[in-house]
Amino acid sequence: MRPYFEKMALIGKPLTDSQKQSGKENVEDIRKVEADVLKAIDAVKNAGIPAATIKKRGQTTIWERIEYLVDPGTWCPLHTLYNPLFNEEGTTGVIDGLAKIKGKWCVVIGFDNKVMA
Structure with a gap:
């Protein structure tokens, strides 16, 4: 698919200055929503047992393992914010995503050992 998109003809035309100006309010609204999402993600990353306790046990957090692996x-x-049962931790404890490992795309799934099941 990559060659298709690289050679794809442009659609439409560039925005004018007045169009950009009229869209500023939308951009500000989107930035606010993005900030809320980032706060929620940070809450998930900090849920459960403090990372310092995990380190005292000689373990690493899922986020450290992912950073090391990919x-x-x-x-x-x-699914970072997926919480179907509305757990008090705000997360299922299962962390998943897509990433490259040694140049190959793959699915990465891990359990957050800071959050009790």
């Missing part, structure tokens, strides 16, 4: 800049998380 190629830098390729982690694309899925």
Whole structure:
């Protein structure tokens, strides 16, 4: 698919300055929503037992294991905010996503050992 998109003809035309100006409010609204999502993701990452306790046990957190495992800049998380039973931790404890490992795309699934099941 990559060659298709690289050679794909441009659609439409560039936005005018007045169109960009009229879209500023939308951009600000989107930035606010993005900030809320980032706060929720941070809450999931910090849920459960403190990371310092995990380190005292000689273990690493799921986020440290993912960072060690995947190629830098390729982690694309899925379902980070998924909490079907509304657990008090705000997460299922299962972390999954797509990433490259040694240049190959794969699915990465792990359990957050900071969150009790």
